[in-house]
Amino acid sequence: MAGETQTISEYIVHHLTNLTYGKLPAGFEREDGSVVGEGGAWVMAHGGDEAAAMGFNAIHVDSMLWSIGLGIIFCWLFRRVAKKAESGVPSKAVNIVEMIVEFVDNTVRDTFHGQNKLVAPLALTIFVWVFLMNLMDLIPVDLIPSLLALAGVHYQKIVPSTDPNITMGMAVGVFILMLYYSIKVKGMGFVRELTLNPFNHPVFIPVNLFMEVVGLLAKPFSLGLRLFGNMYAGEMIFILIAALFSAGIAWALPAGLLQIGWAIFHILVITLQAFIFMVLTIVYLSMAHEDH
């Protein structure tokens, strides 16, 4: 909740700032008035300005930790079940995990027709991991940042999928796989696809190349930015609703109702976004395997 000293906009900006560790350039004047010396300095950023000044040489500690932590939870949970899994009567945990696995397996079977041992585990990892990352959105926006603020950590975004680095990191990973399989499966066919499509004439090669490359690049961007955009917008609305609480006791009740309503709706959104990310990954990889 916004404190006495914070305006609404400060509150929102605070919530949208990652905990950043990075290298400040030489000569940068920090908040406390000190100037970064020769060769720059690796420090925790105090505020968005310093984070922006760090440029590419920075890492969002909060996004990274939450993302890896959730990934480890996924691996641990599923590995535990995989060890216990046998052909006998399944326990409840095994049942739930197998339901998810079967759902992913069916989706992959329906969409992907090639022979590839990677696609199904990839889809499972994406689905569960993205779902877990999105799920963090349902934790009240102030809960963990406030607790961590008591411990002296001042910036915290707990939903990794509202960080474009995270979603684009996965999308680029998928994109690299797309390129790898396109070249591996189609070889020169991939080059032909890029140059002689849609106008099958040597004269049009530059035009074709431009159009196809744009189309190709649009895939990872749309993949990563769709998830980011949806989750960012959802998070934003949670923050705005939370900001309403500070507007007085009269606003608390409608804000509470809004909070519940949006959270319930968001259960759908986070599942859907995880599913869309998974399905598009499968579709893109399937396209990479198919020779036209």
Next chain:
Amino acid sequence: MNINLTLIGQMVAFVCFVVFCMKYVWPPIIAAMQERENKIADGLAAADRASHDLELAQEKAVERLRQAKEEAAAIVDAANKRGNQLVEEAKQAALVEAQRVKASAQAEIEQEANRAREQLRGQVAALSLAGAEKILGSSIDPKAHADLVDELAAQL
């Protein structure tokens, strides 16, 4: 919202988790599910077979029962026939016996009659002789007239 090293970090983490999932999570779960699927399919097939067997056994049992009933009916029939036959035979034997008894009785009667007749004939001869002696006043040599007397007796 800067693009920075987090992107690379996330890519590395992504690769690690996917590889982990591919090596240690996906294969055992899918294998277990496949195995269970096969088991269930086998179980269902066995149940089908068992119900089919049961049906066959029931049919067989009904067939057996029917056969047994038929056999029993045949046995009863044969027994009835045999009984009738026995009664018939007994009747026949009785008839034959009766005939035999009757015949022997008749033979005896005839024999008795013959004997009585012989006796009678003897007596008649004796009486005739006595009568003739009385009539003639003299005795007649039975030997001389034996032929005559016998002839008379035979005529009786």
